[in-house]
Amino acid sequence: MGFYLNPNLSEEVISSDDLVVFLHAQRTAGSSFRRDVLGKTHGKEKIYAYQYIEGWENWHSVPEDVLENFGVFVGHSDFCKRIFSRKIHFITLLRHPVFRIFSLYDYSRKDDSSHFHYLAKNREILDFYREMMITSNARFNYFNNAMCRRVSGHYSFEAAISMIEKNFIAVGYCGKMALFSNWFSEKMGFGNIGIKSMEPDFFRYSDYLENEELVRTILKYNREDEKLFRFMNERFFKEPEDFFPWSEESGREEGSTNAPIISELKWKVVDGIEKYRILIKDKKNDQFVAKDIVEGGVYEINWTKELINNELMYRIQSQDEGVWNDLYGYKILEPTMEIVFSLLEEDERALLTKLQWEPVADSERYRVLIRNSKGLVSKRQTLQNEAYFDWGGAERSEKYIFRCQYLEAGEWKDIHKQYFEIEKPSKIFL
Structure with a gap:
């Protein structure tokens, strides 16, 4: 099909009294969809977008009565569930996160109205991206994992998939814009409106792809968006995997990150010493949460929801003639973000x-x-x-x-x- 159509919502009729909410990340073909598709199905005067409306407000704060005379809300807003007196239909567009950053850079260089135009004109793309991340938290969020936040209100892949399945009638891929646009146009009672899909990003940005450090850096900070795009591409967009760069950790997603709740502490064993003692202390209350003896240089930590909320420190001791001696002093012990999210419920992650x-x-x-x-x-x-x-x-x-x-x-x-x-x-x- 080339796009995601929600089996639980796709049969719903979108009437002229309903509100279509198009939440999307920057550089995912949102402007083209607003102008060339929504402009024809609804008309510019019925679109609540910051390009058209002075004093435009985000989705989470705009009052319902402000949208009364509009048929579409469009914007770079994060998802949140709102109760309106009329029916709401959510849609979005996705793009591979590496190509989204490439496009942001090129757009910023060419368009002197961009907030980042001066910096993009005077920086190579890797330096530009790095500087954007350290300048402010807002800019970091602007450039990283924005697609997950748009569809779920959070940067989590799991939350994104859950919200898509519960709330989004359809999710398109900007590389197959024609298929998504024609479906929406027909859904609204119009015929094929002749939208063309853009040239594949793989060919358009082939020069940037040669910069391996750049690609690795973008993927490092966009793991959740990468997982989201890979999940959707494997099941719905159906583009060849070779068309996209992937991180080694990405793997194939099965609807959740399936992060392990067990991690390992490892240390170098001492010649002649078989047994070691691990002391784990909660810094908050200065109480021990574990005093375990193991053989060898590996200790497994079974993370629980209670443990991830503690400030843990650990030290390793070796036994010599019945006396426990420190191999080294206390060190920080903490779970990865993936482990934290695997242990939390959806409402807690949100x-x-x-x-x-x-x-x-x-x-x-x-x-x-x-x-x-x-x-x-x-x-x-x-x-x-x-x-x-x-x-x-x-x-x-x-x-x-x-x-x-x-x-x-x-x-x-x-x-x-x-x-x-x-x-x-x-x-x-x-």
């Missing part, structure tokens, strides 16, 4: 905001400082260049900000001197 920053070479670890109007809220260390903020335990009316530091030679140094606002997920606005 209340998390991902914080991410550019890794620093030779950094020993990072520290995230979070503040609100009352002062410092938390100061948490991590080995990863990402963390999450849980709005479940936060004051919803408060504004939270964060900045990151890294440890080098025993001294904490700022990655950013300024604080950045932590965006509220769409769930907060329901």
